[in-house]
Amino acid sequence: MTSVATSSQTDWNCRIIYSPAKLHEGLPVDVGVLLNHLEIGDVDIGTHPELYGLYEYRFTLDGKTLLNDDQLEFFDNPDQFKVPDVFHGKHVLTVTMRRLKDFPANIRRLKRYSDLPALPDILENSCDIEISARHDLPTKVALQRSGASPTPDQALWAAIRNRTSAMSFPRYQRFINTLLVDKGGFDKAVQTVERELSDLDVDGRRQSLGVFGPHAYGILKLATQAFLTLESGVAIRERDAFGESDDIFSAEHEDVRMEREGVTARGLERRLRSYLRTSDGQPVALPYLKRIVRAFISLDRDDPAKPETSPFGEGILKHRFTAPSMLELIWSYWLEEGMLVQTINAIALRFQNRRSSPQDPLGELEFDPLRPLNNLLWGYIQDEHNRLTVSRRAYEYQHHYGLILQGKAVRGMVPADTRSKFIEAFHNLLYRAGLFYREDRDTTVIADAFPLLNALKEVHLILAEGAHNQFGDLTWTARGEMLINQWMLARPETREFLRGRHMVPYQEGWMGAVDCMKKLQGWSDTSITHFHELAVTGERILLSIRYGDWVDINNIEEQAKNWARSCKPEIQRYLHGYQAVTGVDLGAETTEAQDGAGRLTQPSKLLQRRLLAQHSGSPGRRPGGMRTIGSSAGSPEEMQPLRPAQKYLAEK
Numbered sequence: 001m002t003s004v005a006t007s008s009q010t011d012w013n014c015r016i017i018y019s020p021a022k023l024h025e026g027l028p029v030d031v032g033v034l035l036n037h038l039e040i041g042d043v044d045i046g047t048h049p050e051l052y053g054l055y056e057y058r059f060t061l062d063g064k065t066l067l068n069d070d071q072l073e074f075f076d077n078p079d080q081f082k083v084p085d086v087f088h089g090k091h092v093l094t095v096t097m098r099r100l101k102d103f104p105a106n107i108r109r110l111k112r113y114s115d116l117p118a119l120p121d122i123l124e125n126s127c128d129i130e131i132s133a134r135h136d137l138p139t140k141v142a143l144q145r146s147g148a149s150p151t152p153d154q155a156l157w158a159a160i161r162n163r164t165s166a167m168s169f170p171r172y173q174r175f176i177n178t179l180l181v182d183k184g185g186f187d188k189a190v191q192t193v194e195r196e197l198s199d200l201d202v203d204g205r206r207q208s209l210g211v212f213g214p215h216a217y218g219i220l221k222l223a224t225q226a227f228l229t230l231e232s233g234v235a236i237r238e239r240d241a242f243g244e245s246d247d248i249f250s251a252e253h254e255d256v257r258m259e260r261e262g263v264t265a266r267g268l269e270r271r272l273r274s275y276l277r278t279s280d281g282q283p284v285a286l287p288y289l290k291r292i293v294r295a296f297i298s299l300d301r302d303d304p305a306k307p308e309t310s311p312f313g314e315g316i317l318k319h320r321f322t323a324p325s326m327l328e329l330i331w332s333y334w335l336e337e338g339m340l341v342q343t344i345n346a347i348a349l350r351f352q353n354r355r356s357s358p359q360d361p362l363g364e365l366e367f368d369p370l371r372p373l374n375n376l377l378w379g380y381i382q383d384e385h386n387r388l389t390v391s392r393r394a395y396e397y398q399h400h401y402g403l404i405l406q407g408k409a410v411r412g413m414v415p416a417d418t419r420s421k422f423i424e425a426f427h428n429l430l431y432r433a434g435l436f437y438r439e440d441r442d443t444t445v446i447a448d449a450f451p452l453l454n455a456l457k458e459v460h461l462i463l464a465e466g467a468h469n470q471f472g473d474l475t476w477t478a479r480g481e482m483l484i485n486q487w488m489l490a491r492p493e494t495r496e497f498l499r500g501r502h503m504v505p506y507q508e509g510w511m512g513a514v515d516c517m518k519k520l521q522g523w524s525d526t527s528i529t530h531f532h533e534l535a536v537t538g539e540r541i542l543l544s545i546r547y548g549d550w551v552d553i554n555n556i557e558e559q560a561k562n563w564a565r566s567c568k569p570e571i572q573r574y575l576h577g578y579q580a581v582t583g584v585d586l587g588a589e590t591t592e593a594q595d596g597a598g599r600l601t602q603p604s605k606l607l608q609r610r611l612l613a614q615h616s617g618s619p620g621r622r623p624g625g626m627r628t629i630g631s632s633a634g635s636p637e638e639m640q641p642l643r644p645a646q647k648y649l650a651e652k
Contacts, residue, residue, distance in 0.1 A: 011038040014123045016095055020262035023131045027083050028260065030267050033057060033095050033125075037117060054119065058096040083131060094126040151559045153548055154258060155271035156286070157566045159236050160543045163326045164536065165248040166231040167479070169486050169508045171240060175227045176487060178242055180219065216372065217379020220487070224480045232325040234276070234286065234547075236269045257566045287549040289324065324547065325476055328539040332478040333397050336405070337581075337607060338531025339524070340510075341390070343517040344380075344485045347494070351377045361520040365497050373493040380488070387481055388474065396474050400466040401426075406604040422462050427586050427599045429455040429545075433571050434587035436564050453550075453560035460550040463542065486510040507532065524611050526581055534577040537570040582606035 018031040036042050061084065099121050165171070230241040238249045254263040276285060335341075350362040367374045394405045395415055402419040404410075432455045439447035488494065490509035500516030507529060514528040544567060549555075564571070579585045584598045584606060598606070 012120045012123060014097060014125050016093060016125060016127045019264050019267055023083050023129060025083055025131065029083055031059060033097065054099055054101055055097045056100055060094045062091050088132050090128050090130055092126050093129050097123040151562050152275040153559060154562055154566060155268050155275050156547065157544050158254060158268045159234050159272050160326060160540055162236045162249055163232065164540050167228065169483065169510065172227055172483050173487060173490060175241060176223055179223050216375040217383060220376060220484060224484055228476065228480055232327065234324065234326065236265055236272060238265045286547050288547050325472065326543055327475045327479050328542045329396060329400050329475045329478065330542055331535040331539040332393065332482055333403055334531050334535035334538060335482055336393065337603065338514065338528045339518055340482060340485055340514055343514045344488060346517060348377060348381050352381065367493055371493050373488065373491050376488060388477055393478055396470055404602050404604055406608060419462055419466050424600055425458045425462055429459050430571060430575060430586045433564050437568065449557035449560040452564055453555060453557055456545060456560060457550045459545050460548065463546045489513040524607060525614060530577045530580040533573050534581065537574040540570045541567060541574060583610055
């Protein structure tokens, strides 16, 4: 499919790359050029982006010009053309590259370009492509919904979906198992120690070094931080941290979301780079963050007065600006409401031989000392002083979103700053999105997306107001701690006691333990599946709003249309999950003031109401055993016997 022609004067050559591989008449094609040197190999856009602003590109098909853009910038390489109406069969696609200018002086001084060979003045190469004619289909007449033109930020939404999937529990579980259980990566780090320990030879065989003792939890905690570091950021990848391919990127799903054929991960990555592009040697970053940083700091990476590599300098950390973590605290909030943390705290109390109530339902729970989970629980409890408390998270939920936790552990909180308008603005956005979907399905109507655009701007501004103080570090820490909680609940030792109903098709291995604990303790009987979907979809929705440049005065409704259509699966799942959890339909028309007020009510209060209704209809239900559901494990408190509903409301 691709051939290489070497310049007669230098060791440089070039080759044409295009996608999709199967071409039809009238189909859009992404086409580009990859430089190659005989000694240093391929020179990719990601490693040497400045190269592609130095050339003019001319593409021809069978000698006829397709593209001829003067001063073609590197992020416009590859470009896109539509396959002309030609006879089907083999054709010759040719590119001619003419150098327009040399490296700027400030670029040539960079270390990575100091040894780069001199660039050629002209390169030319050709490749054969196969064009197939589309078969004629029966003529049908049908109305179609209004279209929307592509916008640059569509690649950002694909990157958000890709990275949130990469940091999901199945990926995390596979990472931990590969690193610490199978020891495919860990043994490489300790092979020196193994060679020095003679007692590792048993029966003439070399034994793999086991991670036991009271420090097992510390190693798990460190591995979790490594996982988040490797998988976070603004990127689109098809492989995990170990270089293995997985299913986090689905070309078929992206085709549907973007309403075009032939979407590939490589093509989306190039579009993402185009969205993040800068000029004058400035770092590549999100337009929203560049707008913020430009107001108070120089973006020149070579400015010695503004160091970006040290937290002790006057500048900002480079990767906080150029590679935000793409984590949203609402993920932790919904899993906390779903009783994830409370479940592991209940197990930790029982592990310490502490009875949470006279009728403690975990009285028969035991972890024998021969199993690894025993060591992990010991380390988990001993590390309590290093973990976030429920009040720390509760203060940040209020600071970010104005969401309030209910319970004994968070009584009397006096936050310094809270987003009191977030619930109203966010639920109004979801309602507007529902209206847009109804209009968009009607082929006799051109859906108006300007109300949606204004709602996006409002939520974006509110989210930006809460991005201060603990915004990055607490979110990161909470995600790591909850991933560890999920991993311990998914362990075989936990599933022996808390697996619950085996026929329920849970999405992830830890969910059955949480639902089983909720049944034992008399907590809410709403499945953790709904809370998990609220966490995942809510994070994707808010990330696309937080990091999109929605305040740009030049935004048009096409961006709001594309956002709504691209995020439709997440928005519709969030609306359904919210109704399943709270009983409030955010997408329904409101006919009475009481119905409208339900949208503005705190989710925690709606959960309390549903729990009261649940227990009032289930007399004789076994009382729960946990006393301080919201408090951290191991905190001694006196208790009074409570009825199940009262107990949950007072102590969650």
